[in-house]
Amino acid sequence: MKQKQTIGIIGVGLIGGSFALSLRKKDYSAHFIGWDFNEKESGIALKRGIIDEVVEWEFLCQKSDVIILAIPVTAIVQLLPKVLDLIPENTFVFDVGSTKESICKAVSHHPKRRQFVAAHPIAGTENSGPASAIDHLFEGKLNILCDTADSEKQFVDETKYLFKCIGMETIEMSSTEHDLQLAYVSHLPHVLAYMLAATVLHQEKNEQNILNLAGSGFESTVRLAKSSPDMWTPIFMENKTHVLTAINSYIGNLEVIKNHIEKEDIHQTFSLIEEANKIRRVFNKSEKILTPIN
Amino acid sequence: MKQKQTIGIIGVGLIGGSFALSLRKKDYSAHFIGWDFNEKESGIALKRGIIDEVVEWEFLCQKSDVIILAIPVTAIVQLLPKVLDLIPENTFVFDVGSTKESICKAVSHHPKRRQFVAAHPIAGTENSGPASAIDHLFEGKLNILCDTADSEKQFVDETKYLFKCIGMETIEMSSTEHDLQLAYVSHLPHVLAYMLAATVLHQEKNEQNILNLAGSGFESTVRLAKSSPDMWTPIFMENKTHVLTAINSYIGNLEVIKNHIEKEDIHQTFSLIEEANKIRRVFNKSEKILTPIN
Numbered sequence: 290m291k292q293k294q295t296i297g298i299i300g301v302g303l304i305g306g307s308f309a310l311s312l313r314k315k316d317y318s319a320h321f322i323g324w325d326f327n328e329k330e331s332g333i334a335l336k337r338g339i340i341d342e343v344v345e346w347e348f349l350c351q352k353s354d355v356i357i358l359a360i361p362v363t364a365i366v367q368l369l370p371k372v373l374d375l376i377p378e379n380t381f382v383f384d385v386g387s388t389k390e391s392i393c394k395a396v397s398h399h400p401k402r403r404q405f406v407a408a409h410p411i412a413g414t415e416n417s418g419p420a421s422a423i424d425h426l427f428e429g430k431l432n433i434l435c436d437t438a439d440s441e442k443q444f445v446d447e448t449k450y451l452f453k454c455i456g457m458e459t460i461e462m463s464s465t466e467h468d469l470q471l472a473y474v475s476h477l478p479h480v481l482a483y484m485l486a487a488t489v490l491h492q493e494k495n496e497q498n499i500l501n502l503a504g505s506g507f508e509s510t511v512r513l514a515k516s517s518p519d520m521w522t523p524i525f526m527e528n529k530t531h532v533l534t535a536i537n538s539y540i541g542n543l544e545v546i547k548n549h550i551e552k553e554d555i556h557q558t559f560s561l562i563e564e565a566n567k568i569r570r571v572f573n574k575s576e577k578i579l580t581p582i583n
Numbered sequence: 584m585k586q587k588q589t590i591g592i593i594g595v596g597l598i599g600g601s602f603a604l605s606l607r608k609k610d611y612s613a614h615f616i617g618w619d620f621n622e623k624e625s626g627i628a629l630k631r632g633i634i635d636e637v638v639e640w641e642f643l644c645q646k647s648d649v650i651i652l653a654i655p656v657t658a659i660v661q662l663l664p665k666v667l668d669l670i671p672e673n674t675f676v677f678d679v680g681s682t683k684e685s686i687c688k689a690v691s692h693h694p695k696r697r698q699f700v701a702a703h704p705i706a707g708t709e710n711s712g713p714a715s716a717i718d719h720l721f722e723g724k725l726n727i728l729c730d731t732a733d734s735e736k737q738f739v740d741e742t743k744y745l746f747k748c749i750g751m752e753t754i755e756m757s758s759t760e761h762d763l764q765l766a767y768v769s770h771l772p773h774v775l776a777y778m779l780a781a782t783v784l785h786q787e788k789n790e791q792n793i794l795n796l797a798g799s800g801f802e803s804t805v806r807l808a809k810s811s812p813d814m815w816t817p818i819f820m821e822n823k824t825h826v827l828t829a830i831n832s833y834i835g836n837l838e839v840i841k842n843h844i845e846k847e848d849i850h851q852t853f854s855l856i857e858e859a860n861k862i863r864r865v866f867n868k869s870e871k872i873l874t875p876i877n
Contacts, residue, residue: 411798431795460795473786474797478804481775484836486862487855492767492832496865501725501754503768504705508866510772512803515863518856525844525852536841538786540834542778547830550819558819561781562812568780569809571790572802 297353298323299346299368301334303413304385305359306422309339311455314424324349325419326360334419350375355451358384363523366395373401381444383408387471387520388527389435389464397439406448407435407464409471410457415515428456435464472531479513479521480536486514591647592617593640593662595628597707598679599653600716603633605749608718618643619713620654628713644669649745652678657817660689667695675738677702681765681814682821683729683758691733700742701729701758703765704751709809722750729758766825773807773815774830780808 296312298305301323309321323340325331331343350356350372358365358372365386372382373396383406386392396402412430414421432452437445449459462470489511493499499507525532549557590606592599595617603615617634619625625637644650644666652659652666659680666676667690677700680686690696706724708715726746731739743753756764783805787793793801819826843851 411796413798413800415800430798433796470787470792470796473783474793474801477782478779478801480837480840481779482804483856483859484833484840485772485775486859488771488829488833488836489767490858490861492829493764498764499768499865502705502727502764504707504724506707506709506807507768507772509803509806510776511862513800514859516856516860518853518860521856522849522853526847526849529844529847532844533841535782535786536837536844539778539782540837540841542782543774543830543834543837546774546778547827547834550823550826550830553820553823555816555820559812559816562777562810562815564784565777565780565808566810566812567784568805571793 294319294354295352296321297344297349297356298340299325299349299356299358299372300360300364301325301331301339301419301422302359303417303419303421303426304410305357306334306337306339306419307412307424307426308357308359308385308455309334310422310424311427312451313338315454317454322349322353326364330419334422337419337422339419339422346372347375350380351377354380355447356380356382358382358386361520361523362386362388362392362527365392366527369396369405370399373399373405376401376404378404380404381406381441381447383444383448385410386527387475387524388468389433390468391527393436393439393464402439403441404444406437406440406444408448408452409433409435409467410452411475412457415512417517417520425456427452430457432457432459433467434459434461435467437461468528469531472528472535476524476528476532477535477539479516480525480532481539482511482513482516483521485511588613588648589646590615591638591643591650592634593619593643593650593652593666594654594658595619595625595633595713595716596653597711597713597715597720598704599651600628600631600633600713601706601718601720602651602653602679602749603628604716604718605721606745607632609748611748616643616647620658624713628716631713631716633713633716640666641669644674645671648674649741650674650676652676652680655814655817656680656682656686656821659686660821663690663699664693667693667699670695670698672698674698675700675735675741677738677742679704680821681769681818682762683727684762685821687730687733687758696733697735698738700731700734700738702742702746703727703729703761704746705769706751709806711811711814719750721746724751726751726753727761728753728755729761731755762822763825766822766829770818770822770826771829771833773810774819774826775833776805776807776810777815779805 296319321340322342322344324346334340381404410432412427590613615634616636616638618640659678675698704726706721
């Protein structure tokens with residue numbers, strides 16, 4: 290009789306924890322073992338029934354059939370080669386980091402590269418830690434796999450299957466393409482929200498005034514500024530080149546509208562806003578159209 | 584027997600329309616007459632039962648007991664003096680524009696200045712027009728009155744009462760203070776969202792990709808980019824000085840984080856994000872604390 294599958298989760302925070310809770314919700318039969326840099330957090334994960342057992346990460350590597358790396362991206366870059374060093378030949382590892390290029394590069398020459406699958410489930414909230422983990426975080430969202438030609442097909446399929454189980458469709462692209470695109474639609478918005486919060490907090494020392502005067506528009510624009518520095522500092526570092534390109538192109542655009550306002554150029558300002566309004570079209574599309582995958 | 588009050592609404596869009604609908608919902612007894620630059624919109628307002636009658640604006644000025652100016656701010660600056668010219672001595676006018684300084688300045692020497700009350704109910708959505716008007720837009724939100732010493736106390740009280748009827752508390756401040764503060768918590772976020780939309784639409788020609796790759800974070804940050812150029816071009820023009828100051832201070836902050844990322848200064852980037860995280864405190868406060876007014 291085949292033994293129950295063991296799933297090892299390295300990093301039992303919002304993403305790792307929600308992954309386990311989502312599989313459990315679907316009655317996916319597995320023994321979940323977990324490890325976290327922060328012992329308190331693995332304790333919470335155990336107590337919440339996210340994992341069945343807290344173990345050392347080396348033990349986890351040797352005993353798991355599947356390993357999920359759900360730690361900050363710089364930590365993935367550092368730990369992934371060591372994880373691959375330790376795993377048996379039938380085990381595979383996938384990460385869920387928000388950048389992909391430097392992670393793939395870190396193991397490009399590793400003898401067990403084909404046992405690694407680079408994933409990025411596009412889901413999250415501005416909260417973090419196992420206390421924030423929920424069992425429906427991924428439902429209906431999109432997962433991206435990168436550079437799949439470098440992974441064993443069987444492991445790619447098994448990874449897709451796991452994401453399918455928790456309600457996600459998967460599309461594929463190169464890690465370079467991924468990092469460039471995400472720099473604009475995810476990493477840049479985080480930079481902007483952080484700096485909006487910083488600007489407003491610096492200008493307005495009386496926080497009650499911010500609350501009184503700000504409409505819901507401010508709350509929406511600044512929402513991502515609540516996101517954790519533990520997660521986002523590494524993302525900015527690992528995707529440095531594309532993030533800097535995106536920030537520069539954004540500052541260029543700010544200078545454009547600034548000049549129009551300075552010159553009281555009503556016509557140009559109006560046109561610029563009208564162009565920006567086209568973003569409505571994107572969100573008015575009724576649903577995501579997914580590139581078919583096999 | 585006292586005749587039914589006549590309320591004249593100049594600009595029957597989202598704000599003017601919602602004001603009338605909100606009063607009607609509270610069974611406020613009045614005859615609502617309206618005028619709009621755009622005949623089609625006044626037609627919609629009539630059809631939706633927002634106003635009882637479409638009239639010419641000059642007639643509206645002569646026949647109303649209360650006049651609400653709910654048009655773009657530059658149009659308020661231009662029309663308000665003419666409205667005051669026409670109104671009888673017991674009539675008062677209040678505007679609901681998002682900037683206050685240039686509006687107050689436009690009538691500072693008008694012989695009927697005391698019949699004008701400068702208001703800014705902080706409510707709105709990214710939609711506009713009478714078709715978007717709703718009867719609970721203002722419920723639980725905050726209204727600001729500016730430079731009230733320049734208005735007749737009786738008219739200030741009556742204005743507050745009308746806002747109270749539609750569910751708003753009122754605070755008071757100077758028009759200068761108002762415009763400075765709003766530049767940071769409202770006008771700047773709009774500039775940022777417009778330019779985020781422009782940057783992403785320019786970078787990513789395939790709009791389907793934006794939808795597929797963007798998490799809810801992008802949608803939240805970019806939401807205000809859907810707002811109408813008819814409303815926002817005038818706001819940027821009327822509050823030019825403060826808006827430019829806010830944009831410049833924001834660009835300065837973007838340069839700071841950019842430099843930290845460029846130098847891969849993990850410690851400084853982390854600190855900056857931690858500082859920005861303090862915005863959580865603002866929104867965690869359970870409710871708005873209102874400055875008591877009489």
